Amino acid sequence: MDTMKNLNDMSIAQKGSLSVMIDKNKKTIVAFLLIIFLFILGEIVVSNFFSVGQVLLTIKLSSFIALFALCQMIVIAAGGGGLDLSVGFTATLTAILTAVLMDGKNENLLLAILVALAIGAVIGLANGALVSYVKLPPLVVTMAMASIIQGIINVYTAGKSITGKPAPILQTLAAQSTGIFPNILFVLIFMAVIVMIILNKTRWGLKLFGVGTNETNAYLSGVDVKTVRMVAFIISGAVAGLIGLLLIGNMGTAFKDMGSSYVMPSIAAVVVGGVSLAGGEGNYFRVILGSIFLQTLTNLLVALGWGDAGKWLGFGIVLFVLLIAYVSDRRKR
Amino acid sequence: MNKITNASIGSSIKKIGLKQEFSSMLILFVMFTITAILQDNFFQPNSVVRNINAFAPLILLAMGQAVVIISGGLDLSAGAALSLLTCVLTYVMRQDEPITGVYAIVIAFAVAVLIGVINGIGIGYLRIPPVILTFATSYIWLGAALFIRPTPGGESVKWFKIFYDTKSAEGVPAFVKAIGSVFQPALVLVLVGCLIWYVISKTKIGRYIYAVGSSNDSAYATGINTAKVQMMACIINSVFIFLAALFFVGQNQSGDARMGDPMTLRAIAAVVVGGIALTGGRGSVYLAIVGALILSFVNKIIFFADIPNAYQTLVSGLIIIVAIAGSVAYSYINKKAVGRESK
Numbered sequence: 001m002d003t004m005k006n007l008n009d010m011s012i013a014q015k016g017s018l019s020v021m022i023d024k025n026k027k028t029i030v031a032f033l034l035i036i037f038l039f040i041l042g043e044i045v046v047s048n049f050f051s052v053g054q055v056l057l058t059i060k061l062s063s064f065i066a067l068f069a070l071c072q073m074i075v076i077a078a079g080g081g082g083l084d085l086s087v088g089f090t091a092t093l094t095a096i097l098t099a100v101l102m103d104g105k106n107e108n109l110l111l112a113i114l115v116a117l118a119i120g121a122v123i124g125l126a127n128g129a130l131v132s133y134v135k136l137p138p139l140v141v142t143m144a145m146a147s148i149i150q151g152i153i154n155v156y157t158a159g160k161s162i163t164g165k166p167a168p169i170l171q172t173l174a175a176q177s178t179g180i181f182p183n184i185l186f187v188l189i190f191m192a193v194i195v196m197i198i199l200n201k202t203r204w205g206l207k208l209f210g211v212g213t214n215e216t217n218a219y220l221s222g223v224d225v226k227t228v229r230m231v232a233f234i235i236s237g238a239v240a241g242l243i244g245l246l247l248i249g250n251m252g253t254a255f256k257d258m259g260s261s262y263v264m265p266s267i268a269a270v271v272v273g274g275v276s277l278a279g280g281e282g283n284y285f286r287v288i289l290g291s292i293f294l295q296t297l298t299n300l301l302v303a304l305g306w307g308d309a310g311k312w313l314g315f316g317i318v319l320f321v322l323l324i325a326y327v328s329d330r331r332k333r
Numbered sequence: 334m335n336k337i338t339n340a341s342i343g344s345s346i347k348k349i350g351l352k353q354e355f356s357s358m359l360i361l362f363v364m365f366t367i368t369a370i371l372q373d374n375f376f377q378p379n380s381v382v383r384n385i386n387a388f389a390p391l392i393l394l395a396m397g398q399a400v401v402i403i404s405g406g407l408d409l410s411a412g413a414a415l416s417l418l419t420c421v422l423t424y425v426m427r428q429d430e431p432i433t434g435v436y437a438i439v440i441a442f443a444v445a446v447l448i449g450v451i452n453g454i455g456i457g458y459l460r461i462p463p464v465i466l467t468f469a470t471s472y473i474w475l476g477a478a479l480f481i482r483p484t485p486g487g488e489s490v491k492w493f494k495i496f497y498d499t500k501s502a503e504g505v506p507a508f509v510k511a512i513g514s515v516f517q518p519a520l521v522l523v524l525v526g527c528l529i530w531y532v533i534s535k536t537k538i539g540r541y542i543y544a545v546g547s548s549n550d551s552a553y554a555t556g557i558n559t560a561k562v563q564m565m566a567c568i569i570n571s572v573f574i575f576l577a578a579l580f581f582v583g584q585n586q587s588g589d590a591r592m593g594d595p596m597t598l599r600a601i602a603a604v605v606v607g608g609i610a611l612t613g614g615r616g617s618v619y620l621a622i623v624g625a626l627i628l629s630f631v632n633k634i635i636f637f638a639d640i641p642n643a644y645q646t647l648v649s650g651l652i653i654i655v656a657i658a659g660s661v662a663y664s665y666i667n668k669k670a671v672g673r674e675s676k
Contacts, residue, residue, distance in 0.1 A: 081464060134658050135665075137611060139409070139464050143598050144654040151647025158643030264472055267465075277465055309483060313476025319469035320455070328459040 027274030027326075031289035034272070038296045046303040052180070054299075060182035062295035064250070066288045067188065067243045068266035069273075070195060071236035073287050075138070076270055077199070078232035079212030079279025082131070085142040087240040087266060089149040090123050091259035094244030096153060099164030099254040109167040116241040123149065124237020128230030146263075153256060162254050170249030187246065188288070195284045208232060212279030264312075265294050268319045277327055294318075356663065357608045357623050364630035371637040382517055384633075386497070386584070389519035390577045392625040393526050394596055395603035397573030399621035400530070402604055404566035405546040405613035406456050406463035410471035411574055411600055414448050415593035417478040418578035423487030423588035431504055434490035442575055448474065449571030453564025460560075471597075478590035485589035489582055496522070496583030518583065522576045523622075529572065530618050538565050547614025602653040603628050605660050628656070 022029065042049030068087050075082040097119065098112040123145065130141045173183050199205040210218040211228045219225050240259075248254050272290030275282055297318065301310040369375045375384075394411055401408045421444050425437035448470075455466040494502035499513020533539045541562045544552040553559045582588065607624025609616030635648055 081462065083465070083468075130654070130658060134662060136657060136661055137407070137464070139407075139468075140598070140601060140605075140611075140657060141654065143409075144602075144650055144657070147595070147598060147650035148647060148654065151644065151650050154646050155643045158641070264468075267468070271465075277462065307483075309476050309479030311476070312472045312479060316469055316472030316474075316476055320466075320473065323455070323461045323466060323469055324459055327461050327465070 028283075028286050028289065031273060031286055031293060035289065035293045035296055038293065038300055042296070042300045042303065046300070049300070049303065056180060056182060058295050058299060059292060060184055061298075062288075062291040063182070063184040063188045064243070064247065065262060065265045065269055065294055066291035067191065067246070068240070068262045069269035069287045069291055070191060070284065071239045071243075072266045072270050073275060073282045073284060074195075074208070074232050074239075075236045076275065076277055077208055077212045077279055077282040078229045079215060080131070080138065080229060081277075082138045082229065082232065082279065083142065083267060083277075084127065084233065084236045084240075085139065085263055086123060086127060086145040086149060087236060087243075088259035088261065088263040089146045089153070090120050090237055090240040091244035091247055091262070092254075092257065093123075093149050093153055094119050094241040095248040095254040095258060096156065096162055096256075098245060099162060099166065099248055102164060102167045102170075104165035104167065106167045106169050109169055112167065112245060113242070116245050117238050118241075120237040120239065120241025120244075121234050122237070123241075124234035125230070127237065128233030131233065132226040132229045146260075150260075157256060162256075164254065166245070166248045166252065170245055171252065172249075174246045174249030175252070184246070184250070192284050192288065199282055199284075204228075204231075209280050209282070212281070214280075264315055265291070268315055269294055271319055271322050271326065274326055354608060354617075354620065357606065357620060357627065357660075360606075361623050361627050361630070364627055364634070368630045368633050368637075371634065384629075385517050386519045387633075388626060388629040389523050390580055391596070391599055391603060391629060392523050392622050393573050393577040393580070394600035395607070395621040395625040396526050396530065396618055397570035398600040399604045399607070399609050399616070399618045400542065400566050400569045400573075401463075402601075402609055402611060403546045403613055403616060403618065404542045404563055405549055406563060406566065407467065407601070407611070408452065408567070408570055409464060409467040409597055410448075410452065410474055411570065412593035412595065412597035413471040413474035413478070414445070414571065414574050415578055415581070415596060416588075416590050417448070417474040418445060418575055419581050419585075419592065420478040420482040420487070420588040420590055422578060422582045423489055423586075424481045426487075426489050426493070428488040428490060431490050431492055434493055437490075438579070441578065445571040445575035445578075446568055448574075449568030450564065452571075453560075453567035456567065457560035457563035475590065478588075482588050482590050485587060485592070487588045489586040493583050493586065496579045498583075519580060522580055526573055526576055527619070527622075529569070533569060534618070538562060542566050543614055545614075598653060599628060599649075600625075602657055606656045608660065608664070610664065611661075628652075631656075 039050045039055075048054070068091070071084055071087045075084045094116040098116055101115060102108045102112045127138075127142055127145055130136050131138045173187055176183055178186075199208065207218070207223050207228050210221070210223055211225050215225055218228075244259065247258055251258060269290035270287055271277065272293050273283065273286035273288075274290075275287060294315065297314055298311050301307075301314050304310065306314075372380065374380045394415065398408055398411055418441050421441045422437045425433060425440050427433045451473075452467060452470055455461050455470065456463045459466075491503040492505050495505055495509060495513060496518050499505070499510055499518055502510070502513070541552070541557050542565070544555075544557060545559045545562045549559055552562075581592070603624035604621050605611060605624065606627050607616070607620035607622070609618075609620055609624075631652055632649065635645075635652075640648060
């Protein structure tokens with residue numbers, strides 16, 4: 001990390017300022033170019049793909065991916081091979097449980113938010129405790145947790161239909177637009193600002209990146225590595241719980257697998273955004289760009305009529321190729 | 334004199350007790366006994382056959398997963414690969430043309446090797462962390478499987494039943510049927526798997542898999558082609574998945590792009606419960622069989638406990654997480670105890 005910074009400082013003296021800027025924001029530019037490439041490709045292959053309405057719709061749909069990717073980014077930033085495969089399932093669970101609580105009334109919203117936060121935090125706590133203190137691989141833990149949550153959902157919905165409606169406020173936030181801009185975009189911007197402040201301006205953010213960059217160094221400088229990692233999982237769970245509220249606000253009703261299909265895109269968005277999976281960094285702006293890219297890709301594949309198969313195949317291949325570009329460390333020895 | 338022998342016997346019993354193999358064997362024995370007590374007709378031929386059929390796929394997947402884990406990797410794409418192979422098999426086969434079964438097996442085997450090679454290139458040559466790489470490839474397999482079979486179904490030649498129930502297979506020579514009525518096909522598949530691993534473990538590659546798993550850098554420094562070894566581990570895993578796919582198509586006569594999804598986690602759990610370290614380099618592949626049997630018996634015991642169907646996902650998820658946490662905690666305590674002993 002430090003040597004990288006030194007190199008950058010040195011290169012400022014040697015190179016022109018423009019090339020330095022390109023160097024520093026290489027991954028952002030790549031993500032941008034990828035999105036534009038897809039839109040142009042879409043315009044050529046399918047007519048009427050690159051329009052203001054289409055772009056705004058894409059941004060709206062990608063907001064949900066971006067929000068899930070926020071959970072993922074924080075867990076990944078804490079290092080130790082962290083990933084959270086349970087986020088989508090947590091969101092589904094809170095959506096189903098709070099649907100009944102809210103029952104379409106605004107006055108029940110506060111209670112629903114508290115319940116969603118509590119459920120998410122408890123799930124995150126369980127994940128974090130198993131990862132930090134029992135030292136199990138995060139992927140295996142969260143995968144098993146996903147299956148447990150799916151089990152709870154199955155039990156809860158067995159033999160009866162899911163009832164309840166979201167509070168109108170949630171519907172306004174998640175499904176409607178102000179002028180041409182979808183409201184969810186403002187939620188996303190609000191979240192992005194908060195995340196940037198927490199990660200870059202607070203002590204905890206510093207600790208999180210410290211733990212992710214070098215566990216031993218962080219430990220020797222007096223950071224409680226285990227707790228920081230656990231808190232990362234708790235935040236991820238709590239945010240996922242809140243996203244559940246937005247999902248039901250967008251859909252109008254809750255159903256059994258409303259969140260599970262977001263798990264893969266949320267991880268892919270982080271990789272497309274060029275955030276290191278080894279931990280220690282997190283740039284939410286790039287992750288949002290990654291989400292937009294994935295949503296554009298989905299739109300293109302759907303427009304081509306390739307459906308689900310094309311979507312998963314496309315996501316898999318994109319993730320594979322970008323892993324080769326960003327994560328592969330074959331040059332190291 | 335007497336005292337000394339007593340003491341040494343005591344300490345050697347302790348040593349046996351501290352071995353991971355012993356503990357998983359003991360758990361298996363307990364589970365076996367409980368199941369035998371709960372199931373009235375446990376030892377009757379029919380239910381033995383049924384149990385072997387129920388256990389075989391997980392055993393095969395767990396053995397394959399064990400090879401990858403020992404080599405220092407982890408395969409999250411095993412379930413998706415299994416689904417893809419069942420789809421490929423049923424895509425190629427035509428019910429009325431027996432010869433298509435042979436084509437299907439050849440093509441599916443080629444696909445299996447290709448799956449192993451792609452995973453292996455990613456893990457070995459490109460050095461991408463195995464967990465995230467196989468997570469990515471699992472969606473490639475899923476997408477490919479959905480492409481050729483969007484909904485469950487497909488057809489299969491009649492003689493494919495030999496991989497599940499030889500007696501009811503049609504268009505098969507009499508001697509094959511005779512062999513099949515003595516040896517259960519599922520058991521044969523598991524034995525073939527064991528034989529494959531037995532042969533490989535006697536070769537250089539078998540030793541290298543352990544070396545690479547325990548320390549990739551050291552193995553590299555001693556001149557082992559670590560990338561090739563990791564790729565071989567992935568290919569061996571694929572062959573095991575291929576065997577499991579043969580069994581499933583023999584059983585269901587159809588393919589399903591989603592059927593393998595829950596198998597991934599169960600196979601990993603079986604490996605851990607069997608006592609193979611997730612860190613790699615340690616444990617015997619045969620222990621995966623023990624782990625798979627333990628999980629299967631636990632499933633049977635739950636079945637006898639009369640738990641409603643809706644609770645099954647929940648209970649199996651809980652068991653997996655408890656089992657993994659338990660065996661990791663156990664080996665951790667063990668390491669401490671052994672450390673104290675040696676001091």
